Amino acid sequence: MSQVQDTVADLKGIPTRDKLIELLRKEVVEVTFTKLDGDERVMPCTLVESFFPDPKKDATQKNEKVVAVWAIESKGFRSFRYDRVKSIKVLPYGNGGDEGNED
Numbered sequence: 001m002s003q004v005q006d007t008v009a010d011l012k013g014i015p016t017r018d019k020l021i022e023l024l025r026k027e028v029v030e031v032t033f034t035k036l037d038g039d040e041r042v043m044p045c046t047l048v049e050s051f052f053p054d055p056k057k058d059a060t061q062k063n064e065k066v067v068a069v070w071a072i073e074s075k076g077f078r079s080f081r082y083d084r085v086k087s088i089k090v091l092p093y094g095n096g097g098d099e100g101n102e103d
Contacts (some may be wrong), residue, residue, distance in 0.1 A: 028093040034084045045069035
C-alpha cells in the first residue's frame, strides 16, 4: 500500500500524506485542493504549534484520508481530503530557518 501511495504522490507532484504532515509541522504551506463541492481552494496552513492560540490543542490526525491543519487566514482548524490535493508550496513565515524552502 505504501508503494501505491508513493506512486500516486509522485504522479501528482506532491509529498505523501505522512511527508506532508511532517512538512506542515515545520513550515507554513499553501495547499491547493478541490473542495467536496468541486470548487478549488488555496489555503495557507500549518501545524507549527506557535500559530495555535491554545498550544494544548492540536490538530490530531484521526482519519487517514483527511489532513487537519491550522488555517492561517481564518485562524482556526480546518481540514482537507489528502486525495483532493492538487499542489503544495512552502511559504516563508520567518522561523529563522530555511528547511523545506528548496524551491
